[in-house]
Amino acid sequence: MDMQTSPATALRIDGARLWKSLMDLARIGGTPKGGVCRIALTDLDRQGRDLFVQWAREAGCSIRIDAIGNIFARRAGADDSLAPVMTGSHIDTQPTGGKFDGNYGVMAGLEVVRTLNAAGVRTRAPIEVAVWTNEEGSRFVPVMMGSGVFAGAFTLEHALAQRDAQGVSVAEALAAIGYAGQAGAAPAVGAYFEAHIEQGPVLENHERVIGVVQAALGQRWYDVTVQGMEAHAGPTPMELRQDALLAASALVAEVNRIALDRLPHARGTVGSLEVHPNSRNVIPGRVKLSVDLRAPDDAQLLDMDAALRAACARIAAERGLAIGVEQVVYFPPQPFTPHLVEAVRANAADLGYSCMDVVSGAGHDAVYVARVAPAAMVFVPCADGISHNEIEDADPAHLEAGCNVLLRAMLASAGVVA
Amino acid sequence: MDMQTSPATALRIDGARLWKSLMDLARIGGTPKGGVCRIALTDLDRQGRDLFVQWAREAGCSIRIDAIGNIFARRAGADDSLAPVMTGSHIDTQPTGGKFDGNYGVMAGLEVVRTLNAAGVRTRAPIEVAVWTNEEGSRFVPVMMGSGVFAGAFTLEHALAQRDAQGVSVAEALAAIGYAGQAGAAPAVGAYFEAHIEQGPVLENHERVIGVVQAALGQRWYDVTVQGMEAHAGPTPMELRQDALLAASALVAEVNRIALDRLPHARGTVGSLEVHPNSRNVIPGRVKLSVDLRAPDDAQLLDMDAALRAACARIAAERGLAIGVEQVVYFPPQPFTPHLVEAVRANAADLGYSCMDVVSGAGHDAVYVARVAPAAMVFVPCADGISHNEIEDADPAHLEAGCNVLLRAMLASAGVVA
Structure with missing residues (x-):
């Protein structure tokens, strides 16, 4: 697929729609200081999940829930037998979390689907948007639980047996919010991209809009x-x-x-x-x-x-x-997949965004997914590098830019049917 | 007074009697781990004070209580108009205190009186043994409260108005235990000596029995x-x-x-x-x-x-x-009085005890008294330098040696009537 000759080259996501999705989602568990407290597998988490599922269905996606509660919203491909091109992140937060950590990656994935729908673009491979269970680990450890089970970093049984400070198990909490899905082997993933705020000061310090993530430390x-x-x-x-x-x-x-x-x-x-x-x-x-x-x-x-x-x-x-x-x-250190990293860099450059190579110092779901699938990440700046804080903030223009890079990189992987 | 020709030269305190006094007093507030918890102005403090007063009266002393609750047990001198030669320390402890901190200085003073009584020695100046109120400061601050008021470091009114964590004032606590005495100007003191465990490791490290204290840091x-x-x-x-x-x-x-x-x-x-x-x-x-x-x-x-x-x-x-x-x-730093420091050194040498010059790194009642009277201190080792701890310990032979030095230094100051 030569992007230069494809109609997809002209596609742009809707930055205002993306921002509205983020703000609407942030009301669930919103705090007086402007942050979000939406701890994994609580009723607020259920409300957030339900809203995502509703939006994804409205966008024509089918929904699949796995046994650790990961949600996969699928937009069918022209050849639906191909491994999906996946994006996603998490919507659980720290107790004093912000509106963007994790939530941005999920809403960016939804925005990619909505953009493709609006433009009537058909991809060759299916597109999936994943919501990974309990990335933060505030209530249940280990952290990055959903993607960890998906990638085989630890077993489903181990994760389900973990208990919070009140003695409630992950299995019980999943059942209580109605997100205990079907067990089974994780399906193959053609490529995985995750858009995320940087949660650090490097991009802002260098005045760059896109961070091309080489590896996780x-x-x-x-x-x-x-x-x-x-x-x-x-x-x-x-x-x-x-x-x-x-x-x-x-x-x-x-x-x-x-x-x-x-x-x-x-x-x-x-x-x-x-x-x-x-x-x-x-x-x-x-x-x-x-x-x-x-x-x-x-x-x-x-x-x-x-x-x-x-x-x-x-x-x-x-x-x-x-x-x-x-x-x-x-x-362990986790390098990302070179040809996907290069797709992020090339598309950011094509779109005229300033970018730089960075590493991820923090853990992300993509770090586990990279163990079982080709994977890359797209970072955008966050204000003063602050995250895990109610004052976490990001520039709507940067979020829009990161989502456009995500759209283009996913289309390059999935292929577009003319 | 030439000590070499005086009958007082042959005088020695009774180490076993001193030890028994310390052990008897340590039962009041004694802890299972062998320490003492006798917080200032509690009923246990009253019991300890009452025992001291009883012992001092049995030793022929008159008792005077001042307005901050300091106790002065006085053995009359041949010329009772002379300023007394005083010794003393405190019997309040830290919550997890030991048997020796403070208590040693008071019991050593009592032992000096008992030794003089047993030998029928008459001193020219009167001898006084002081029990200073609330040296430790565990319940009421400031620390070294009784000696501080005596020396004018702060006012009686300030001290009486202080309150503990339950809101009880020093004035109320003194009245409750029956030790609110008479207000009035502090009487002149001819010389003040205080025997104390070192509460540090220097003497033990140098294998010396007597520390000749030059100054308080x-x-x-x-x-x-x-x-x-x-x-x-x-x-x-x-x-x-x-x-x-x-x-x-x-x-x-x-x-x-x-x-x-x-x-x-x-x-x-x-x-x-x-x-x-x-x-x-x-x-x-x-x-x-x-x-x-x-x-x-x-x-x-x-x-x-x-x-x-x-x-x-x-x-x-x-x-x-x-x-x-x-x-x-x-x-402020507080140097001790050179001729009294020299008396401690000379008598320790006369008695054949190994000694060395030291400084006091901690505060003691003597540091305040030194502001208004000639003063010096006698240190003896404590095991491993440990104090303010239930395992605080001292060698009976060292306690006896320090008390003999105290006896001789006090006699040199008070004078002996042949």
Whole structure:
């Protein structure tokens, strides 16, 4: 399919319609501060799902629900036996979430369908819009639950058995909202695209409209415990101290240096740190801290792991105290599929949007889907890089641009019947 | 008075009797773990006070209570118009306190009186044993309340008006336990000695029995707030971060360096540090921490203050975030009285005890009394330097040695009538 000669080249999505869909959906669980609280598998989630299903049916789609509650809205293709070209994201939110995280990817998929309908465009392969269950993990872990089951990252049984803080299982919650669908092997996907706000500051900082996502960073998370000796700050001279916070502070600096030594994509963060006994005039006896290391490939991530362990050993030896390191999470790096990434880049350029190559530092449903299907992502800026916050915001023009790129990339994959 | 020719030279306190007094007193508020919980101005404090008063009366002392509840047990001198030679400490404890902190100084004073009684020694000046109200400050602040009022560090009215967490005032609590005594100007004190466990590791580390306390360190305490920018750890590249914890960690290292540059006596501690939002995968947006600087003289303490403020300004500028510094406490350095310090040293040497010069890093009632009277302290080791803990422990032989030094130093000041 040569896009330059296709009538599809002139197609543009309706930015105002996309924006209205986002705002209408955001009323379900809308908060006084302008955010959204629509926790996975609650009645508000059901209301959001029902609205999507209603809109998708009105757009002529058929609906399929799988056993973990993922919704697939399908627009038939000229050859409906072909594997669908899929897009999607999630509509569950953090407790103090925004209107765009996840919701944008789903509404952009719906807008692609509506645009094709309005223009009477028939695609060769079918088009599907997916709503993945429980991406956020606020109520049930693991996060990215629906896409994780779809991709075989963990089993359906494992996911269904998870319970929230009140003891309600995923299976029970799915049944309660009427979204426990049919079990069965996940169908093949021809290509998967996910449009998403960046949730970071890179695009805004570089004044670009489209982020061409190369890969999702691999992640290793650790719990670190520094065990020193609690003592009175006044009577204990400097040379007789085993100050756990002083050692922990050296480690915070090292985690930062480990990432700085591996720019541009490596990241190192200590987000959580707790001091015991945390009293003004007591030398800290114990500090617990988290370490979060991210890198675009496994070799670099393993190198960072080794550097972290070496830093802990060196600090412990120098300061005469004990430092324990336990890895608690590993997500492998996930490159996206080169020819789909290139389709995103080429179509963004064709449309005249400024763009740049980026990596995804956060997890997304596309990261799991990429394990079982060709996949790529389209990022658009969000205001001040802020997400997971009620003040999360995005420029309607940027959302429109990202959706136009999505439309063109999907058409390139699905093919257009003249 | 030449001690070498006096019959007092041969006097020794009764170590077993001293130990028994400590153990008997420790039963009032004794905890299952072997500590003591006898909070100021509670009924347990009353029971402890009553026992002291009973013992002091049995030892022939007269009792005087002042308006803040300080107890003075007086053994008359040959010239009772002379200003008394005083010793003492406190019997209130921390909630998880030990048997020795404070209690040792009071029981050592009682043991001095009993020893003089048993030997029939008459002193020229009267001897007094003081029990200072609310040294610990666990229930009512300010700490060192009784000695603070005595020394004019703050007014009686201010102290009486303070309230605990339940809204009970010091005045009400004193009346309730029957220890609201007579108001009036504090009488002159000829000399004040206080025996105390070191509450630190220096004597044990140097294997010395007696610490000759030169001065109490001055203290400046600060609240520091580092204001950065909260952001997602994954999507935010290293160069676009304003990580409040990374800046705070640099400050923790600087506080340590500020003290290390001013050894042997300077101290710098960050005891409390709180991270917001303290989530594993969120770059910390705000950190609040305490800084505790101590030094033996005001010039050095001011120099440390300037170094702290310079470090905060430099770190804030380098990292592009804001650091606020607020001083919340100032205790001036307090040198002890040279001829009394020398009396402690000389008598310890005469008695054949190993000794060394030390500073007091913590506050003690003697630090306030030193503002209005000649004063000195005698330190003895405590096990592993641990205090304010139910496992606080001390060697009976060390307690006996400290009490013998106290006896001799007091006799040297009071004079013995042959």
